[in-house]
Amino acid sequence: MHHKRKAIQDLYPDELAHCYGCGKNNPDGHQLKTYLMGDETIAHFTPDEKFTAIPGSVYGGLVASLLDCHGTGSAAAFACLAENIDLENVAIIPIRCVTASLKVDFKVPTPMGKKLELKGKLRSIEGRKILVDMTLSAEGIVCATGEILAIKLKD
Numbered sequence: 001m002h003h004k005r006k007a008i009q010d011l012y013p014d015e016l017a018h019c020y021g022c023g024k025n026n027p028d029g030h031q032l033k034t035y036l037m038g039d040e041t042i043a044h045f046t047p048d049e050k051f052t053a054i055p056g057s058v059y060g061g062l063v064a065s066l067l068d069c070h071g072t073g074s075a076a077a078f079a080c081l082a083e084n085i086d087l088e089n090v091a092i093i094p095i096r097c098v099t100a101s102l103k104v105d106f107k108v109p110t111p112m113g114k115k116l117e118l119k120g121k122l123r124s125i126e127g128r129k130i131l132v133d134m135t136l137s138a139e140g141i142v143c144a145t146g147e148i149l150a151i152k153l154k155d
């Protein structure tokens with residue numbers, strides 16, 4: 001349903017679309033795609049076995065990587081919402097965010113091979129600081145939570 005919309009990462013300009021986690025121009029990367037749905041963000045990723053930690057569970061670094069890119073994408077989207085920028089009508093997203101801080105809590109092992117769902121909610125925007133709370137779930141069970149501080153770059 002949300003696939004009619006463009007992903008936030010697909011609105012990054014080509015020269016900034018090489019991120020290993022979410023750049024559409026990185027064929028070796030994860031190409032994570034974050035969608036704004038109402039006041040929440042959502043993304044999906046299905047890891048394969050090369051991302052194993054112990055057999056049957058996903059490497060925590062991948063979980064952190066997905067939360068990192070979902071977090072910066074979400075922060076940019078929420079900053080646009082707050083500034084009344086309609087993402088349906090832009091070709092390039094005008095706000096750039098980078099990760100200053102990322103906290104991950106691993107609640108239960110993330111099962112291998114299942115479709116993972118990431119969700120993001122805005123906690124606060126204070127000047128250039130955007131805080132986003134996230135969850136990463138498999139089959140409805142929260143496996144990890146994340147908290148990101150993204151900083152809006154000055155041009």
Ligand SMILES: CCCCC/C=C\C/C=C\C/C=C\C/C=C\CCCC(=O)SCCNC(=O)CCNC(=O)[C@H](O)C(C)(C)COP(=O)(O)OP(=O)(O)OC[C@H]1O[C@@H](n2cnc3c(N)ncnc32)[C@H](O)[C@@H]1OP(=O)(O)O
Pocket residue numbers: 012016017019021022068069072096097098099100101127128129149151153154
């Ligand atoms: C490596 C990328 C850097 C350059 C990228 C350039 C462009 C990117 C453009 C668009 C993005 C497009 C695609 C995104 C692709 C991938 C995203 C994936 C996410 C990542 O993988 S991205 C890599 C990891 N990321 C870094 O490699 C960042 C290294 N870092 C810095 O580049 C600076 O550090 C920066 C810019 C973060 C801040 O620098 P700054 O000079 O602009 O601002 P400043 O230091 O004044 O901080 C402002 C306020 O944030 C508070 N603050 C800062 N850091 C804090 C912390 N850790 N904890 C608590 N509070 C903190 C201060 O206390 C102050 O707060 P207050 O205003 O209240 O005093």
